[in-house]
Amino acid sequence: MAGLREDKKRRTRQAIADVAMRLFAERGFEAVTVNEIAEAAGVVKVTLFKYFPSKESLVLHAVEENLAGVVTARPPGRSPLRALREHLLAFAAAPGVVGDADELITRMKVIVDSPTLTAAVNRLQYGSRRALARALLPGGGPPTPCEARGGTSPRSDAGQGTPGPRPRPAGVPGGDADALAAELAAAQISAAVLTLQETFFQRVAAGMPPAEAGRLLRGDVDLAFDLLENGLAWLGERGTT
């Protein structure tokens, strides 16, 4: 109970992560081998892999967004998009919530500078995207308080403009069209969020203080969600042409 053991484990884990970040910051992610990290941390490779499942996880262990949770946990009556927008705005208001600023900066620098890590971030996003798709489906969000029952049935063609997934593909059961629409929406949303993250990361990695980057992020979030809500029809008539 005293946790003399637990404590040592915690400290070992922290030591590994710290020395890894230090080496990555000095020489770049790809130029450091896990053996070096382990040796510098006073352990052996196999021990390192007992604490972290992969080399990438040494950097990304804390970097994960779960959009699906935000959607399923939203208060009743709030649209998924609005919930997500507010979630991101909240993050923008307090970007340094985890760890201190300097460490955040170096971490983002390391990520942005390493193709392996950016690819890994992409991969994480892929997972969160599929979860989001399920959360967007009526039956998908398990413990959602609102919304009792959802037929696989159609959406109400709510008048204005050209709303949602209108023309049901012929010959496909309704559920499939719904599922595809949810998948497409999730893909668009998480792609937009990833882009916001990247922009934020790059600003911070370039030396901008997190608070300032957060302020800029606020505007970017609004831009992104306006695009998501209103569509890209403007793409035809760009200003300068």
Next chain:
Amino acid sequence: MAGLREDKKRRTRQAIADVAMRLFAERGFEAVTVNEIAEAAGVVKVTLFKYFPSKESLVLHAVEENLAGVVTARPPGRSPLRALREHLLAFAAAPGVVGDADELITRMKVIVDSPTLTAAVNRLQYGSRRALARALLPGGGPPTPCEARGGTSPRSDAGQGTPGPRPRPAGVPGGDADALAAELAAAQISAAVLTLQETFFQRVAAGMPPAEAGRLLRGDVDLAFDLLENGLAWLGERGTT
């Protein structure tokens, strides 16, 4: 010119690719080692890697979409979204354009069944997305008839004028908002296209004949691009929710 050498190279390459696909189809991508492939193809590992840069490229050597090209090559007056939609519809009309159907089916089965390969497809999409972002920027598409500026690099223009989307984030130079809007649009578009590809892949991998899958794809493309153009505002009022 006779190319006795070239010919042998071509046949060797084809032999490697063929035997690799056969083994992958039999036992799955991850369960086959490159050594096995090389041996079965009558070469050695090093030779294999001279023909294909990676194990993944044995499957994905032909699978690549270039959306940026479609956008920059569009006829004048056509919006990028319309050009892309028509490009995908054209593909849907003739899905078996490359290779024969059976080979297409097994290849997609292999891809869909392998997490490594789906991740690789994702990674490819990341590349094409950044190219698309550049193509969507006014100065980005080099051979665009209109606005043939010789702008070398992205960052040059301090353009003024109303950006596509409405509210310019305060305190941000115009070029950045434009760039971000292009990046966001590209992210949304290529995410949607990837989703369409995945749906198509999965249908074909499940045994649906490519022509039939193409027919379904047509409806999906329209759904996806309607969503892209008109936005996701409908997400709030899902039908029977």
Next chain:
DNA sequence: CACAATAAATGAACCGGGTTCAGATGCAAA
């Protein structure tokens, strides 16, 4: 306090993807 039971760390071998290098082989032009 001593003594198991248990958890964790170690070293060393192994695997698979990918690269490097010196040397063998063989087409091709002179």
Next chain:
DNA sequence: TTTGCATCTGAACCCGGTTCATTTATTGTG
């Protein structure tokens, strides 16, 4: 035929990651 060059080969190597048997603690119990 000779020379030159591209290609193939074998074998060693690197790195991320895993397996396994063994050792070294820590903890809970008699």
